[in-house]
Amino acid sequence: MAGARHRLIAPRAPLTAPVAPTIEAVGDVDVTSTRMRSSIRAAVERYVIRGGREGYDRLLLLARDRRPDTAALLQRAGAGPGMRCADLGCGGGEVTLELAALVGASGSATGVDMDGLKLDLARAAAARRGIANAEFVELNVNEWNETAAYDLVFSRFVLQHLRHPVDMLQRMWAAVRPGGVIVVEDADFDGWCCHPFNDGFEFFLRTYGQVLARSGGDHTFGRKLYAGFIEAGIPAPDVRLVQPVYLEGDAKWLPWTTLDASGDAIIAEGVASAEEVQTALASLSAFTEDASTLISGPRIFQAWARR
Numbered sequence: 636m637a638g639a640r641h642r643l644i645a646p647r648a649p650l651t652a653p654v655a656p657t658i659e660a661v662g663d664v665d666v667t668s669t670r671m672r673s674s675i676r677a678a679v680e681r682y683v684i685r686g687g688r689e690g691y692d693r694l695l696l697l698a699r700d701r702r703p704d705t706a707a708l709l710q711r712a713g714a715g716p717g718m719r720c721a722d723l724g725c726g727g728g729e730v731t732l733e734l735a736a737l738v739g740a741s742g743s744a745t746g747v748d749m750d751g752l753k754l755d756l757a758r759a760a761a762a763r764r765g766i767a768n769a770e771f772v773e774l775n776v777n778e779w780n781e782t783a784a785y786d787l788v789f790s791r792f793v794l795q796h797l798r799h800p801v802d803m804l805q806r807m808w809a810a811v812r813p814g815g816v817i818v819v820e821d822a823d824f825d826g827w828c829c830h831p832f833n834d835g836f837e838f839f840l841r842t843y844g845q846v847l848a849r850s851g852g853d854h855t856f857g858r859k860l861y862a863g864f865i866e867a868g869i870p871a872p873d874v875r876l877v878q879p880v881y882l883e884g885d886a887k888w889l890p891w892t893t894l895d896a897s898g899d900a901i902i903a904e905g906v907a908s909a910e911e912v913q914t915a916l917a918s919l920s921a922f923t924e925d926a927s928t929l930i931s932g933p934r935i936f937q938a939w940a941r942r
């Protein structure tokens with residue numbers, strides 16, 4: 636399985652020089668003007684997982700693993716021909732492209748993300764697959780505001796990164812036209828586990844939660860999704876829980892790739908040293924390669940409601 640890791644993750648310099656954050660944390664500020672509130676919202680968190688080409692490759696791995704569960708969710712929520720859809724924090728755009736295929740030529744799918752490089756790669760994938768009804772927009776989702784514009788508004792694994800996830804749910808709900816649906820998936824990272832014990836895996840769980848919290852996010856947000864819907868004024872959401880388990884294969888490398896991609900932020904935030912990250916990665920790599928070990932994915936909460 637080491638081969639699989641090297642296929643997916645391009646070699647790069649060791650974790651010694653942290654990458655400067657693109658959006659600085661400014662903390663909570665009490666402001667009254669809508670314009671100021673919106674610019675504060677845009678600045679209060681940053682994304683802790685490395686983006687760009689490496690981030691795209693990691694998200695492809697994630698998308699391949701999550702595809703059956705997300706496809707079943709979209710089917711339950713009634714995604715179908717002619718619908719106009721939005722996918723917020725779309726990353727590499729795999730769900731956006733899935734939605735575009737589901738809704739057909741009479742519908743459309745718009746993916747929104749702040750990582751322009753991932754969006755370029757998503758556009759290239761759309762062109763390669765001959766998908767003409769998908770578009771990708773580079774934008775901070777905290778700045779995204781539309782009213783009754785979509786039949787389906789979707790987001791996966793983004794709310795846990797935001798300082799104001801309920802605010803985002805409210806804006807997603809406002810963008811759903813009457814009769815349309817909001818569909819959200821988010822993870823509870825406390826649900827990950829492995830057997831037998833591995834110190835690299837434990838390091839991944841502990842440091843990821845800490846660095847996410849310091850950047851304004853919440854690694855347990857998945858379990859709070861239902862409460863978030865209620866707080867956002869979204870009535871009667873349907874909620875399901877799915878949880879993957881990995882014995883072998885590319886997806887078993889997701890904890891390793893996530894720790895590797897969060898390493899810069901973990902070091903920059905002073906959560907751990909570069910040496911500690913390298914030691915944990917080496918331990919987790921050997922553990923992941925071992926066919927006798929088991930790794931579960933996080934608990935993934937799926938919620939949707941019709942307007």
Ligand SMILES: C[S@@+](CC[C@H](N)C(=O)[O-])C[C@H]1O[C@@H](n2cnc3c(N)ncnc32)[C@H](O)[C@@H]1O
Pocket residue numbers: 681682686694697698723724725726727728729730747748749750753774775776777790791792793796
């Ligand atoms: C864990 S990835 C999930 C990507 C995709 N939804 C999926 O399930 O494959 C989170 C994505 O959210 C994006 N993101 C995080 N915070 C964002 C923000 N404030 N505005 C726009 N995109 C954001 C990141 O660039 C990243 O692509």
